[in-house]
Amino acid sequence: MPESEGVIAVTEHDIPTRLVELLTAEQEALGAAWVDAVSRTLRGRISLSELNRELQELYAALVAGLREGGLDWQADAFAETRALLAELSRARARQGFTPTETATSVLAAKDVLAPTADTSAADLRSYLQFGKLIDALGLYTLEVYARTREEIISAQAEQLMELSTPVVKLWEGVVAVPLVGTLDSARTQVVMEKLLQALVDTGSDQAIIDITGVPAVDTEVAQHLLKTVVAARLMGAECIISGIRPQIAQTIVALGIQFGDIVTKSSLADALKHALRRSNADTVLPGGQA
Numbered sequence: 001m002p003e004s005e006g007v008i009a010v011t012e013h014d015i016p017t018r019l020v021e022l023l024t025a026e027q028e029a030l031g032a033a034w035v036d037a038v039s040r041t042l043r044g045r046i047s048l049s050e051l052n053r054e055l056q057e058l059y060a061a062l063v064a065g066l067r068e069g070g071l072d073w074q075a076d077a078f079a080e081t082r083a084l085l086a087e088l089s090r091a092r093a094r095q096g097f098t099p100t101e102t103a104t105s106v107l108a109a110k111d112v113l114a115p116t117a118d119t120s121a122a123d124l125r126s127y128l129q130f131g132k133l134i135d136a137l138g139l140y141t142l143e144v145y146a147r148t149r150e151e152i153i154s155a156q157a158e159q160l161m162e163l164s165t166p167v168v169k170l171w172e173g174v175v176a177v178p179l180v181g182t183l184d185s186a187r188t189q190v191v192m193e194k195l196l197q198a199l200v201d202t203g204s205d206q207a208i209i210d211i212t213g214v215p216a217v218d219t220e221v222a223q224h225l226l227k228t229v230v231a232a233r234l235m236g237a238e239c240i241i242s243g244i245r246p247q248i249a250q251t252i253v254a255l256g257i258q259f260g261d262i263v264t265k266s267s268l269a270d271a272l273k274h275a276l277r278r279s280n281a282d283t284v285l286p287g288g289q290a
Contacts, residue, residue, distance in 0.1 A: 180213030212243030
C-alpha cells in the first residue's frame with residue numbers, strides 16, 4: 001500500500017518502537033480485549049483470574065521484548081516471553097487442551113492491534129510485522145506443547161508397562177509374574193528388573209513366569225523369556241514357565257525352540273504345585289527329618 005502524502009515512512013528500525021507505542025498507549029484496554037478473545041475459545045475451563053494473570057504477564061514481557069530486542073523473538077530480550085509461553089504450553093498440555101486451543105491463546109494477540117479503516121499505511125506496516133512476530137511465537141508454543149504431550153504419553157506408556165507386569169508373592173519363597181500381551185525387549189527389561197527386585201525383597205528362590213496371557217510365542221519371545229530365567233538363576237532362583245497351551249507347544253516345536261532344563265507347565269496351578277514340592281524337597285534332610 002503506498003504511503004499517504006505527508007506521512008513519513010516507517011523504517012524497519014522504527015517498527016518496534018512504533019509497536020511499543022501502540023501497545024502501551026491503551027495497554028489496559030488492549031490486554032482486556034486479548035483476555036476476552038481467549039476466554040471465549042477456552043469456554044470457562046480456566047478461571048478468568050488465572051487467564052488474566054497469564055496473558056497480562058505475557059503482554060508485559062512482549063512489550064519489553066519489543067523495546068529491548070526489536071522483532072527478533074529469539075533474542076535474549078524475549079527470554080521471559082519464551083519462558084512464559086513454555087509454561088503456558090506445558091500447562092495446557094497437562095490440562096488436556098487441544099493444540100488449536102493452546103495456539104489460539106497466543107495468536108489471538110494479533111486481534112489486539114487489528115487494523116481498521118482509519119489505520120495509517122505506516123501503522124499497517126507495523127501491524128504486519130507484529131503479526132509475523134506473533135505467528136513465530138505461536139509456532140514456538142506449539143513446539144513446546146508437542147514435546148510436552150510426547151513426554152506425557154511416554155510417561156503414561158511406562159506406567160502402563162509397570163502395571164501390566166506385576167510380581168505377585170504366591171507362597172513363602174515363591175513369586176509369580178503373570179504376563180499379558182506382547183513381550184518385547186523394553187517390556188522384558190521391566191519384567192527382569194521387577195522380578196529380580198522381588199526375589200531380593202521377598203527372599204524367594206522360586207519364580208513362576210506365567211505366559212497364559214501372551215497371545216503367541218515366537219523365537220524372539222522365547223529369547224526374552226530365556227534371558228529372564230538366566231537373570232533369575234544368577235540371583236539364586238529357579239524359574240518355571242507356565243501357561244504352555246497346545247497351540248504354543250506346537251509353535252515351539254515347529255520353531256525348534258529349546259528351553260533346555262527349564263521346567264514348563266500348562267497352568268499356573270501346576271507350576272505352583274511343582275514349586276512347592278521343590279521347596280519342600282530342599283528343606284528335608286536325609287532320613288526324612290525336617
